[in-house]
Amino acid sequence: MRPTEDHYRHKGLRKKLVQGIQSKGISDERVLDAILEVPRHYFLDSAFDELAYEDRAFPIGEGQTISQPYTVAYQSQLLELKPFMKVLEIGTGSAYQAVVLAEMGVQVYTIERQKKLFEANKKFDLLKKYPTIKFFYGDGYEGLPTYAPFDRVLITAAAPEVPQKLIDQLKPGGMMVLPLGSGDIQQMMRLTKLENGALKEEVFDHFSFVPMIVGKK
Numbered sequence: 001m002r003p004t005e006d007h008y009r010h011k012g013l014r015k016k017l018v019q020g021i022q023s024k025g026i027s028d029e030r031v032l033d034a035i036l037e038v039p040r041h042y043f044l045d046s047a048f049d050e051l052a053y054e055d056r057a058f059p060i061g062e063g064q065t066i067s068q069p070y071t072v073a074y075q076s077q078l079l080e081l082k083p084f085m086k087v088l089e090i091g092t093g094s095a096y097q098a099v100v101l102a103e104m105g106v107q108v109y110t111i112e113r114q115k116k117l118f119e120a121n122k123k124f125d126l127l128k129k130y131p132t133i134k135f136f137y138g139d140g141y142e143g144l145p146t147y148a149p150f151d152r153v154l155i156t157a158a159a160p161e162v163p164q165k166l167i168d169q170l171k172p173g174g175m176m177v178l179p180l181g182s183g184d185i186q187q188m189m190r191l192t193k194l195e196n197g198a199l200k201e202e203v204f205d206h207f208s209f210v211p212m213i214v215g216k217k
C-alpha cells in the first residue's frame, strides 16, 4: 500500500535530505526546492516510510529501482531547465524523477518499457496533481517522434551507446543527459546539439543505473 499522508515529520526528513544533497555539491535552488516539495515516501510502499528519505535507491518491483535522490538531483541540475521546456524522459519507473521535473515547471513526456510499472502509475493518485506529465508505454530507444522536437532528453537507465533516434528528436541547442556505458558503472554525459547539428560532449561523474533495454515488456 502507498502512504497517503504527508506529515511535518516527512517534511523534516526531506529538509535533511536536501541538506545532504547540497553538501554533496548540488547547488541549483530549483532542483533543491523540488526535492523539498515532492513526498518521496508516496512513491514507495508504506513499509519504507522513513527509509524513503535516505539518500538511496530502493526496489519498485520488476527488478527496477527508484533512483537515489542525489542522482535525480544531479541529472536534473545538468539539464539546466527553464520553465515550460519540453523534456523527454526515458525510464519512468516510479515517476519520482518525472514529478521532480514537473515541480520545476517543465512539460514532461516520459516513457516506460515495462507494462506493469506503466500501469501502476495509472493508479497512483499523486500523479493526478501533475497534468504537465504525459505517460507513455513503449521503447525509449524510439523516443516520441510525434511529440518531437524536445528541448531536453533525460535517460534514467544505462545506455550502452548514445541512441541516435533521441538525438534526432532534440531541438538545435537542446541537451541530452545520460549515463553512458554497458558495464556496472557508467559515465554521466551531457550532449548539446549545436546549431550546425554537431554534438558537444561533456563528461561528469560515475554512476550505477539499471540497463536501458531494447523493446517493450
Ligand code: SAH
Residues within 6 Å of the ligand: 064, 065, 066, 067, 090, 091, 092, 093, 094, 095, 096, 097, 098, 111, 112, 113, 114, 117, 138, 139, 140, 141, 156, 157, 210, 211, 212, 213, 214, 215
Ligand atoms: N526515473 C526513474 C528511474 C527508474 S530506473 C525513477 O525516478 O524512479 C530505470 C527505468 O528505465 C526502469 O523502470 C526500466 O524499466 C526503464 N527502462 C529501461 N530501458 C528502457 C527503454 N528502452 N525504454 C523505456 N524505459 C526503459
